Amino acid sequence: MSKFLVIAPVSVPSKTPGTHYSYEMEALRSVDVEIVECHKTEEEFIEAARQADAIYVQGARITRRMIEGLDRCRLIALGSVGVDYVDVVAATERGIPVTNCPDTFIEEVADHAMMLLLAAHRRALEQDRMVREGRWADGRPQLLRIPRLMGQTLGFIAFGRVARAVARRARPFGLRMMAYDPFLDELTISGAGAEPASLIEVLRSSDFISVHLPATPETKGMLNEQHFRQMKSTAILINTARGATIVESALIEALQKSGIAAAGLDVFEVEPINASNPLLRMSNVILSPHNASASARFDPARKHRVGEELALVLTGRWPMSCVNPTVLSGSGLKRWQPISMEHGPNA
Secondary structure (H helix, E strand, O other), rough: OOOEEOOOOOOOOOOOOOOOHHHHHHHHHOOOEEEEOOOOOOHHHHHHHHOOOEEOOOOOOOOOOOHOOOOOOOEEOOOOOOOOOOOOOHHHOOOOEOOOOOOHHHHHHHHHHHHHHHHHHHHHHHHHHHHHOOOOOOOHHHHHHOOOOOEEEEEEEEEEEHHHHHHHHHHOOOOEEEEEEEOOHHHHHHHHHOEEOHHHHEEEEEEEEOOOOOOOOOOOOOOOOHHHHHHOOOOOOEEEEHHHOHHHHHHHHHHHHHOOEEEEEOOOOOOOOOOOOOHHOOOOOOEEOOOOOOOOOOHHHHHHHHHHHHHHOOOOOOOOOOOEEEEEEEOOEEEEEOOOOOEEOOO
């Protein structure tokens, strides 16, 4: 019998393990599996998971030490796009593929990014507040200072699947688009309707900057004070990717000192956001609680995908969405090349 270990938050233990995995089990019907849940400390996890054939991660952090304690594991499967809470380097060193769901929530995140862009541009929250507070006459003067959307420039930092979906939405609004992504060739970028550009060109020329970077050691704090100084004072920053890719103190300073005009943020350096964070008190910032991917199809879609990945690997085949740059297998070296910065390999 194969076995895969399900990791879930300690605060939500299952009274009857295995009964709420119907979506995953649809793909695993032909595989002899046993579901074992673990709500334990790092040490207890290592003991419980030692003989597991696969790990299904549900919001828990999987450290190098935990991975090094796995004797039989053939897959670490995540039901999310981001993989920053798993030590992918350690898994790669052990020859364990790590999979995510890079193409499951693209439309939702693209919708959310476009919503933040439009709402920040037209000052939706401030206009709403004016009406509620009886300041009806203040609304029009504010918008009379804002340029029309058509003809402005939307710049992308990373131009993977989500960014390209945002570009499809932005095109009918008459936005000119440019994109920085060193992992993509110029034809791919231009074919999606954007002008290939350097990072500095995107920062200096864009009226809107949409960030789609993954959280990796290379991208941590990638946008800092010097980058905000390159931006237009009228620019609006949108981030629906990962908060750690931006030095938040530099963003806050840019917003406070009119270095940029506004921001629409779904992600933050620390989540949940701290109650003392100045972003919470800024009228030119629109916030959402890292829920850009959420919709009624969220759970069914990601759980089906995890089940499919588990079924593939537990029956001796390669997974669909492996984020490791290289993984050693019995048949030699298996390589995955990144096709965008957005979510790393297989984005």
